[in-house]
Amino acid sequence: MIPLIIDTDPGVDDAMALMLACASPEVDLLAVTTVFGNVPLPGTTANAGRILTLAGRPEIPVAPGAARPLVHVQAERAEEWHGDDGLGGRAAGLPPGPAPDPRGALGTQVEVLREASEPVTIATIGPLTNIALLLATHPELAPRIGRIVWMGGSLSGGNVTGAAEFNAHCDPEAAHRVLTQADVPVTMVPLDLTHQCPVGPAWLHALAAAGPRCAELGTVITHYRTAYRARYGVDAVAVHDAVAVLEAVLPGTLRTTPHPLQVACDLGPARGATVPGGPGPAVAVALDADTEAVLAAILERLSTLG
Ligand code: BDR
Ligand code: CA
Numbered sequence: 001m002i003p004l005i006i007d008t009d010p011g012v013d014d015a016m017a018l019m020l021a022c023a024s025p026e027v028d029l030l031a032v033t034t035v036f037g038n039v040p041l042p043g044t045t046a047n048a049g050r051i052l053t054l055a056g057r058p059e060i061p062v063a064p065g066a067a068r069p070l071v072h073v074q075a076e077r078a079e080e081w082h083g084d085d086g087l088g089g090r091a092a093g094l095p096p097g098p099a100p101d102p103r104g105a106l107g108t109q110v111e112v113l114r115e116a117s118e119p120v121t122i123a124t125i126g127p128l129t130n131i132a133l134l135l136a137t138h139p140e141l142a143p144r145i146g147r148i149v150w151m152g153g154s155l156s157g158g159n160v161t162g163a164a165e166f167n168a169h170c171d172p173e174a175a176h177r178v179l180t181q182a183d184v185p186v187t188m189v190p191l192d193l194t195h196q197c198p199v200g201p202a203w204l205h206a207l208a209a210a211g212p213r214c215a216e217l218g219t220v221i222t223h224y225r226t227a228y229r230a231r232y233g234v235d236a237v238a239v240h241d242a243v244a245v246l247e248a249v250l251p252g253t254l255r256t257t258p259h260p261l262q263v264a265c266d267l268g269p270a271r272g273a274t275v276p277g278g279p280g281p282a283v284a285v286a287l288d289a290d291t292e293a294v295l296a297a298i299l300e301r302l303s304t305l306g
Pocket of ligand 1: 240
């Protein structure tokens with residue numbers, strides 16, 4: 001089994017991604033660490049606990065990390081998509097999770113990495129602040145990280161500004177730190193791919209029919225679905241974070257192209273853009289996949305939760 005840490009800011013698609021990891025026998029989900037992002041940190045932390053409880057895995061530690069970006073304040077959150085509570089208005093209706101792990105995100109990641117007998121995958125599906133801090137403060141642990149799989153970035157324009165994807169835009173300095181280091185291989189799952197494979201009504205209907213846990217996830221998705229229709233004029237939902245977690249649990253599912261990348265860290269309109277080029281190591285950028293198979297695999301796995 002692949003030992004796995006998920007770093008996340010739930011978030012509706014984060015919720016789906018967490019449930020997907022819980023439904024994937026190839027991985028041992030050792031810890032979930034949380035970061036500010038879609039909503040403030042207390043909400044993302046509580047939501048991660050709620051979703052793990054919904055998935056039947058309340059014993060997995062949930063450890064809170066960064067409440068803000070490294071350098072500049074967060075420019076924009078994403079309540080428009082995820083609701084004020086981060087779970088489409090459904091958070092209060094879900095069973096609460098256990099108390100947050102007092103070790104915090106960094107302490108938890110360090111302990112998990114030190115104790116792991118084989119390299120750990122870190123799937124990171126929010127701003128990269130916690131991961132930048134881990135790499136900066138514990139370089140000796142880099143060999144214990146097998147790979148970092150990040151949902152974020154874009155080579156073809158953003159979703160929060162014309163240039164920048166949300167997770168990159170939340171903390172461009174952290175993203176630059178992680179994407180330009182050479183110690184741990186990074187796979188980036190950008191909007192270029194996740195926008196190619198939104199799920200439609202039939203997929204969402206099948207999810208809701210799979211059992212009570214999936215039906216609850218379906219109600220969490222409703223607000224996001226309405227927002228997606230308002231923005232793009234289609235009845236569908238992008239499942240960004242779940243695509244990245246599928247790659248983490250089934251390495252090689254997505255087809256990647258190597259690109260050295262830099263992140264625009266100036267305060268102008270390009271801020272947060274992930275730009276090919278620069279002296280750094282190649283990031284494996286997932287630009288292509290059998291998208292039907294990807295969505296079928298996500299649905300099939302979620303359905304096993306009932
Ligand atoms: C990313 O931004 C967040 O709103 C989603 O959870 C996802 O991680 C997509 O740009
Ligand atoms: Ca996210």
